[in-house]
Amino acid sequence: MTDAIKSTRDRPWVMRTYSGHSTAKASNQLYRSNLEKGQTGLSIAFDLPTQTGYDPDHPLASGEVGKVGVPIYHQGQMRTLLDQIPLDQMNTSMTINATAAWLLGLYIANAEEQGVSTTALRGTTQNDIVKEYLSRGTYIFPPDASKRLIVDMIAYCSEHVPLWNPINICSYHLQEAGATPVQEIAYSLANAIDILDAVRDSGQVPPTSFPRVVGSISFFVNSGIRFVEEVCKMRAFTQMWDEICQSRYRVDDPKLRRFRYGVQVNSLGLTEAQPENNVQRIILEALGVTLSKNARARSLQLPAWNEALGLPRPWDQQWSLRIQQVLALETDLLEHEDIFDGSHVIESKTSELVNDAYRELEDVLELGGAFEAIGELKQRLVISHTERMRQIESSELTVVGVNAFEDTAESPLGGDGSFLKVDPAVETEMVADIDNWRSSRSQLEVNQALENLRQAADGEENIMPATIAAAKAGATTGEWTEVLRDVFGEYRGPTGIQTASGNSPGLRKVADRSQRLSAGPPRILVAKPGLDGHSNGAEQIAVAARNAGMEVVYDGIRVTPDHIAATARDEDVDVIGLSILSGSHLQLVPLVLDALQDHGVKAPVIIGGIIPEDDQQALIDVGVARVYTPKDYEVTKIMNDVVDLVEEKRSKE
């Protein structure tokens, strides 16, 4: 390679690994070692109590502390998390939404403590609540209040933290919830428009600064296995966002109209069966968002090959980082102009997506915009997802190793040692830590800071100054959220399951069985205990059960064991289906079983989720009737099992 060629190479994208777990201290060590390995930015995963605004000693936090990310309950923990990481040089992405204002507050408070000016801070708060309502489930407040918090953050950053991306509009999770490429484009752009309109109308940003606000909006996109179509999707996004910024917001500077996006390639498509195949899936998906120079991702994070099995270890994450490095640094990818310019195939597919997405976007805007139309959008996504599940089950969609070429030689990978397990003692440690924190601060100052926060929330003042002050005074994540819960109320999102159909011949046969049961159709309760809000699986089970002739009581997300037991008892259900994806099944399931016993419920319990093999047996041992993992994609079989269980249960009564 000559120097001339080298000098024309494009700069590589920001390389990240989505990580964080156990404690602030453990995560800090992980980040520092990742940075030493050549990672160029941080991507912080928070645990579910932090994401949903509970302290570790809250009953709902039980079993969830430190599981899917790092617990950050106060400024001391943020300090530990960022120890020896130079904030003025770091580009930090935080996957945080309902409590985004609080975590940004902690980050800013920390920077000020380190003597770093807020104008030097670079990074992103995800802060996209629409996709939480539609897919990811860590929302807290109702739509209007949530939108207001987002607007406040954008306005604050525009003045005080100008290099920060205050919101990262996510199409990623829409694809996971079943969105087609057209839906993905349309719904996320509708979301961005809703937010920008609200910022403009809030009067908090002077018109001269508004183009810069438009320029600060970034996106977080999913890249699936149909990577040629994904290339076109990215080109369609880029074209449409440029046009919208120009026509709707009159942004003249083309740089500020640039569709800036980061990518996490698809985790939904990663398989538990023959997990080594996920490596090639990840590579192809990475190509989808890097091949086209004009629509290339600004930052990329690749999941680990074993994500469908459990929590990845540092080595698994390193492997994914190395994939990026080979792609960016060894290949000639970055030496060329856009290799698709002039390709009529790519261009015609792109314009097809653009046209369809504009139509869908118009439709959403007519429904009143993304926030107003959440119920309708949720229904459409559940319908799309049901269709996808049907295609996999009927083998219309080939998934190698899952519904085709299932035979495999024995794998040297896998087994129980092939992923990370979080020590349950972390929870005890965190509870002790917060006790300690609360007793070492000035309660008077905290009370005053929280009172100021309440007044800001109740009035029209920007929420950020009071939030930063509360962080400095020593308030906790649970306390900050509690004040806002009190002022704004709590929201229950739409489930979207009422209208989805998606019948299959297999399910029809199960329905015939259900209808022949002498004591009436099976009654099944579907619920998600704990804080995990990824409800797509639970929703699909509810829809499939309905199509299998069952009467479904859907209890939704974030329900306590007592709640599940009381519902099961009052509804006299035959079967209870629980979905848990956060890895907290060993803690949560026994609590639910105890509660059921206390309430006199003897209906069998089935579990679905990311459950490692050893844990499956442990769950069966404590009394669970069946355990299903992503390997069990044949929903017809699951439904037949349910009818078997119902017959067995009723025969004993």
Place this chain on the structure above:
Amino acid sequence: MNRPSTDPVALFEEALGGHRFALARLMSLVERGGEEARQLGAYTFAKSGHAFTVGITGAPGSGKSSLTSALAAVVRSKEERLSVLAIDPSSPFTGGAILGDRVRMQDHVTDEGIYIRSMATRGHLGGLSLATPQAIRVLDALGWPWIVIETVGVGQVEVEIAGAADTTVVVVNPGWGDAVQANKAGLMEVADIFVINKSDRKGADDTRRDIQQMLELSSLGNWEPPIIMTIATDDVGADQLWESVLEHRSHLLESGDLAERRAQRIQAELEEIVSRSLDQLIGIVMERPEALELKSKMKSGEIDPYDAAKRLIDLAID
């Protein structure tokens, strides 16, 4: 806690003693129908007639469940007990159903002063399940003073619920006009109380005026249905709705309409039972050898369908 028995009377006594699972199982027996349900009906008939039933109906997505939840909070704040029957349609193709939106009723689940039960229509047209009147009777006999029946209303359903409840609340949203145009007159007939839910949306005042005008034109009887504006998700207007229910109840008691309504209701239930029993009887008769013989005679042209039908009916009446 031991599992309750399947004997309906024993279950009833257990439920009366506060055994929640027994109550839930009674509801299941009622839903299943058959001999046990009949026994239970006979046992509870004389013990019922004390509860007051409120029907809440409206189009899907109008906010019925949120409204029921808000109303339940008001009733509970007066320290009175309340049960809710949430009825949803079964699929005519598979028999399956997504039952009551319990996600909207979550505040009340662990409150022992509220009993919520979801039921599917199980093939019964008209929005209520066959078991509804019987389920109401059991709850009534067990001493639940207030029973709310929530149904998805589209077209005829509102009429059915009006038959099943003492007070019927019809829920609409701002801009309801086009959606229910054809059925407006029907709604006027059944509604004892109108609720405009999500009244913070635009068009709420127009909708109110619209209903007001329709009511003036129809002027049915001596009760003028009030129009209540609510935002159920924010608990706005639920107090007022409850006041109106109480007023309507007083009106029914003073005017003697309550007794009249209930007499009509039980009459309708009788007709329903008779017609269902006849259906079953026809099923049985059609399988008898005589019926098969008549069918083959009809096929060969020896006998016409009217004649065959008359002979079958005679056979059934025997």
